[in-house]
Amino acid sequence: xxxxxxxxxxxxxxxxxxxxxxxxxxxxxxxxxxxxxxxxxxxxxxxxxxxxxxxxxxxxxxxxxxxxxxxxxxxxxxxxxxxxxxxxxxxxxxxxxxxxxxxxxxxxxxxxxxxxxxxxxxxxxxxxxxxxxxxxxxxxxxxxxxxxxxxxxxxxxxxxxxxxxxxxxxxxxxxxxxxxxxxxxxxxxxxxxxxxxxxxxxxxxxxxxxxxxxxxxxxxxxxxxxxxxxxxxxxxxxxxxxxxxxxxxxxxxxxxxxxxxxxxxxxxxxxxxxxxxxxxxxxxxxxxxxxxxxxxxxxxxxxxxxxxxxxxxxxxxxxxxxxxxxxx
Amino acid sequence: xxxxxxxxxxxxxxxxxxxxxxxxxxxxxxxxxxxxxxxxxxxxxxxxxxxxxxxxxxxxxxxxxxxxxxxxxxxxxxxxxxxxxxxxxxxxxxxxxxxxxxxxxxxxxxxxxxxxxxxxxxxxxxxxxxxxxxxxxxxxxxxxxxxxxxxxxxxxxxxxxxxxxxxxxxxxxxxxxxxxxxxxxxxxxxxxxxxxxxxxxxxxxxxxxxxxxxxxxxxxxxxxxxxxxxxxxxxxxxxxxxxxxxxxxxxxxxxxxxxxxxxxxxxxxxxxxxxxxxxxxxxxxxxxxxxxxxxxxxx
Numbered sequence: 100x101x102x103x104x105x106x107x108x109x110x111x112x113x114x115x116x117x118x119x120x121x122x123x124x125x126x127x128x129x130x131x132x133x134x135x136x137x138x139x140x141x142x143x144x145x146x147x148x149x150x151x152x153x154x155x156x157x158x159x160x161x162x163x164x165x166x167x168x169x170x171x172x173x174x175x176x177x178x179x180x181x182x183x184x185x186x187x188x189x190x191x192x193x194x195x196x197x198x199x200x201x202x203x204x205x206x207x208x209x210x211x212x213x214x215x216x217x218x219x220x221x222x223x224x225x226x227x228x229x230x231x232x233x234x235x236x237x238x239x240x241x242x243x244x245x246x247x248x249x250x251x252x253x254x255x256x257x258x259x260x261x262x263x264x265x266x267x268x269x270x271x272x273x274x275x276x277x278x279x280x281x282x283x284x285x286x287x288x289x290x291x292x293x294x295x296x297x298x299x300x301x302x303x304x305x306x307x308x309x310x311x312x313x314x315x316x317x318x319x320x321x322x323x324x325x326x327x328x329x330x331x332x333x334x335x336x337x338x339x340x341x342x343x344x345x346x347x348x349x350x351x352x353x354x355x356x357x358x359x360x361x362x363x364x365x366x367x368x369x370x371x372x373x374x375x376x377x378x379x380x381x382x383x384x385x386x387x388x389x390x391x392x393x394x395x396x397x398x399x400x401x402x403x404x405x406x407x408x409x410x411x412x413x414x415x416x417x418x419x420x421x422x423x424x425x426x427x
Numbered sequence: 428x429x430x431x432x433x434x435x436x437x438x439x440x441x442x443x444x445x446x447x448x449x450x451x452x453x454x455x456x457x458x459x460x461x462x463x464x465x466x467x468x469x470x471x472x473x474x475x476x477x478x479x480x481x482x483x484x485x486x487x488x489x490x491x492x493x494x495x496x497x498x499x500x501x502x503x504x505x506x507x508x509x510x511x512x513x514x515x516x517x518x519x520x521x522x523x524x525x526x527x528x529x530x531x532x533x534x535x536x537x538x539x540x541x542x543x544x545x546x547x548x549x550x551x552x553x554x555x556x557x558x559x560x561x562x563x564x565x566x567x568x569x570x571x572x573x574x575x576x577x578x579x580x581x582x583x584x585x586x587x588x589x590x591x592x593x594x595x596x597x598x599x600x601x602x603x604x605x606x607x608x609x610x611x612x613x614x615x616x617x618x619x620x621x622x623x624x625x626x627x628x629x630x631x632x633x634x635x636x637x638x639x640x641x642x643x644x645x646x647x648x649x650x651x652x653x654x655x656x657x658x659x660x661x662x663x664x665x666x667x668x669x670x671x672x673x674x675x676x677x678x679x680x681x682x683x684x685x686x687x688x689x690x691x692x693x694x695x696x697x698x699x700x701x702x703x704x705x706x707x708x709x710x711x712x713x714x715x716x717x718x719x720x721x722x723x724x725x726x
Contacts, residue, residue, distance in 0.1 A: 155618070157614065157617055157618060160547055160548065185620045185621075185622060186620060187620070188617070188618055188619065188620040189618065189619035189620030189621075190620060193618075193619075194615075194618040194619075196611055196614065196615055196618070197611075198611050201610055201611040201612060202611045202612050202615045203612055203615075204612045204616075204629075204630050204633075204634065205612075205634070206633045206634055207629075207633070215619075215621070215629065216619045216620075219619065219620055219621050219622075219625065220620060264615065267615075267619055268618075268619070270619075
């Protein structure tokens with residue numbers, strides 16, 4: 100395996116709370132290499148977004164990273180001065196956000212906003228920036244780009260706006276593209292188009308891509324590797340085919356069980372995961388998933404000790420691992 | 428150019444949007460009256476040398492405190508100066524004060540408020556504390572103290588009133604910025620690596636301006652009022668320069684016999700304040716999409 104382009108090591112981010120620091124994400128380690136797509140999966144509040152915003156120094160105050168590293172080509176972004184980090188953001192690492200409807204400034208023309216990214220990092224003139232904005236719009240398959248650069252965001256549909264935001268994210272040829280639920284706000288037919296566009300761009304540019312999502316169908320189609328997050332921690336990670344064939348963490352297993360199956364006989368009930376994820380201020384002292392877990396057992400320390408992620412290719416953080424495998 | 432047909436269409440679209448905006452303003456009676464009133468005042472102030480029938484400072488000692496006549500339409504004051512001419516020239520001072528106070532307090536207040544709202548942390552706390560202290564202090568008294576300290580030239584009056592009104596703009600600006608800061612396009616601009624100053628200037632301020640412009644228009648009215656007040660107290664631009672406040676003050680001595688002198692100057696001030704407020708209300712209604720449904724009502 101080639102050296103990772105973007106790697107998080109033991110990243111822990113917290114906000115101050117009434118009873119000490121509340122850890123939003125804990126000891127997250129992930130990596131992604133050029134040309135590869137890593138899917139980060141988890142329910143709302145599991146820390147998917149916080150992981151990456153904190154790695155790029157975008158975590159809103161008073162949140163901050165209290166431990167760990169975020170390595171981009173070997174440089175720790177968290178040790179960079181704000182000014183140097185700013186130069187990496189946008190230029191080397193692009194980000195696409197969840198909500199394309201509000202991601203663009205309503206008072207400026209689309210072309211000017213794309214040109215702004217270019218001019219923030221390159222010393223090029225207005226005219227050249229405008230020309231390249233047109234090329235970028237063409238690149239993200241917006242019809243009639245020479246004309247659409249003059250339009251305002253409200254003249255674009257949701258899918259088109261997401262294309263514009265993608266154009267802004269890839270404007271400077273970043274080596275890493277982080278897409279945070281890029282299709283959640285879009286309707287289903289548009290979702291597929293946007294995902295196809297993203298994987299096309301990733302292939303052409305040889306970017307490393309992080310796809311944050313809670314849609315396992317998207318993961319199966321787009322990703323090479325997957326990291327499942329639960330309550331601020333990575334609980335399982337591995338190659339997509341492996342994890343999908345044989346999920347090992349009870350949370351992952353439950354996730355797959357809760358997907359509707361079109362071939363199931365009529366009347367079959369879905370198997371939702373009972374309960375809700377813990378409040379980060381009141382995480383159980385043992386495994387955070389134990390209260391909802393079908394396999395948890397006190398004898399194995401599920402309620403008292405925090406399970407650590409194993410060190411293998413298909414890694415899992417669960418005390419009951421051995422037992423589950425025997426049962427399978 | 429290759430895309431000439433497209434260019435024409437784009438220009439037509441833009442022209443259509445502009446026409447729609449103009450129609451929206453034209454339908455708002457308050458805005459129209461306010462704008463026309465300001466226009467009249469501007470014309471009067473700019474053309475004062477041609478419009479005024481007499482010199483505002485020339486004394487006609489044979490005709491002191493004359494009643495209105497064909498020569499002196501509004502009569503003369505105790506030095507025999509033509510009241511109408513003094514009022515016409517007085518518009519120059521008032522409008523200058525209004526314009527420059529808004530210019531200064533709008534620029535300074537916008538920057539201060541935007542920085543306070545965007546920066547957060549101790550920068551915000553310090554700026555907000557300073558703004559609150561200035562807001563708690565009666566702005567007319569503050570202007571009065573500043574004029575007393577700096578002398579009463581037109582420049583120093585403008586600066587003093589502008590300093591007194593800056594915190595209002597800054598406070599409004601900050602509150603608007605707080606609603607803009609969490610919007611995704613601000614996070615997106617940080618993610619594409621824009622510097623904080625660029626984000627404030629390009630993304631925060633343009634989105635926050637409409638309510639601030641309304642506040643600025645209305646504070647133009649209060650600034651003019653403040654200048655008139657200072658003049659009336661003898662701390663404004665010194666006589667014999669004609670200002671509306673001076674005319675009121677000078678007319679005071681003969682208010683029982685010739686009330687028209689003070690009254691006409693007072694009406695000038697009232698007219699200016701009213702048209703500026705109408706203009707401000709009109710701007711508020713037309714600039715704020717949520718208010719657009721209620722446009723057209725005067726009261």
